[in-house]
Amino acid sequence: MIECLVLPGVPGLWARALDECGGPRGCGGAAEEFLRSVCRDPSLCGSTGGRAGGAGRYAWVEKIIERGVPDGRSRLILYVISRYLVNVKGLPPEEAEAVVDSFLDASCRNHGNCRKVYKSWVRNVLRHVARGGWRPWSLERLQREDPQLYQVVESVIKG
Template sequence: MSSFFAAHPFLPSARARAERLGIRLEDITDEELEIASARLRSILSGRPDYSILDERTELLHYVIFRIFVSFLGSEYYYGKLGRFYAERTRRNFSHDIFTELGIDPYAVPLSAYMKYRHIYPETKIYHVELKRGVVYLTDALLPLFAGCTAYTLSVAGLPLDVSGVPERFAEYAKRSVAVRRAPRSSRGYGYIEAVLSASGIPDGRKRIIFYWLAPYLVTVKGLSPDEAISTINEWLSRQGGGRIQPSWVKDEVLLAKRKGIRPWSLKKVRERDPGLVDILKGMGVLR
């Protein structure tokens, strides 16, 4: 039996998962462990390796993720990442990711798509079908987006406490993950998400972009300027009123990015621009 497993007992559920995948932990050699764990280290170092390995190693890698997260206490997130790798041999795992997130895998809300769309050039917004704030995925794109989603969740959800991590992984975790800033939470910005999902707003669009959308997308959501501009332009295409110059949108996004501007609170907008709030309330966008 590998000294790794002998020295670091893990959650019984990890053993049960391994057995369901046809792997007996007692039969795992140190060499197999090293091959499978190399991919884990590549992700922790920020340079994920997506090369295809043999089925046993792919499934073993999945189990290692489950064991690794048992020390960190974030099984919810790393389970999704592990499922992505196992999905190469078990296709249904990609659908599991979206089921747990409550997302229709073939019709993803734009806000969710922009939140999880990372890693692959093929998932850039101009490569997908977009209608009325919904991204429609093809069978070819679905596994790629599943991987993006799993990777994003895994990095965002990894706790900072690495005291119980097996020694062979501890340095990678401390150096590349634990020292990262936790992403700013978008909790408390439901009113902005409501505006992002709305259609047919004829007035106040520039103020909405200035107060909320530009700073929210780049400062809170962490989108790149190009992604934020694409999101705002898509939002504008669903509204009424005259044309807004693309250069103005770009300037507002870059300003918010450069200065780290935070979006205005709903209370502040109520105090300083009550007319805008009345418009949005009248449309049922805000309560």
Template sequence: MFAEAAQRCEESPAECPQIAESILRTMCPNVNMCSVTAVKSRGDFSWIESVLSTGVPDGRHRLILYVLSRYLANVKGLNEADAVNEIRGFLERSCKNFGNCSKVYDSWIRNVVSKVKSGGWKPWSLEKLKEKDPDLYNTVLKLISESGKGQVDTLSATRS
């Protein structure tokens, strides 16, 4: 399979990306069951780092579930214990910086990290966050705008 693909790429370099994609689809028909190492090269995740470093006034559970756990496990490639520790730090900063101190159980965090890691799910983008959870999106956008960290094009992030 690979030798044939290499030959085809050599004969037709312009078609090589499609050939490679075809091989990937053949080897991994259900992308949710495969490692998501390719996610690293897609998108700008600096806004997630900004949120991790400051915490949030509201929406911690949703951020952990849809963004932070997926980013830490499947983009940064942290093992489960390290991802859980990073999330604990995020929770501490949310408490210290915003008074958002209600309990989030370690067992829940471990379960979420385990599920997203085994599923290979990638984190929601700002666009998806805007679509699925506008209130959380506005909170995140305000934080990254104030911090000046997440190098996010807020004009494109706020377009309809």
């Protein structure tokens, strides 16, 4: 048997979320409403798609998105940016795609890296990242797994 924390008004929301999760729509809004109801301070809870404090840990990603990069755009989208936007910030696919587009524009504008990245590939990555729930690579993991890309990121962050 699962025991739950009982808060005023929460049992009804909990029951509704459980009922809807078994229905054809999936959990959708009921689960989000339930999570909002049990979080007393939304600034501590983060988005429903992420964990508390995740955005601060990945502040460097915001700089990369804003400034773009001279090389490694696709790898950054795949391992860092898409995962950050979807699973840390909790953005819906359309908003996440718009942010990826702004990253690509910044890479072109600031670094001359204007080669085509297909929107269908970006959408596919965002869809799979959302389904998998994967967290973005940290700077430490980036340094360990892809030292060349880490050097690119480090130069952009410091520059």
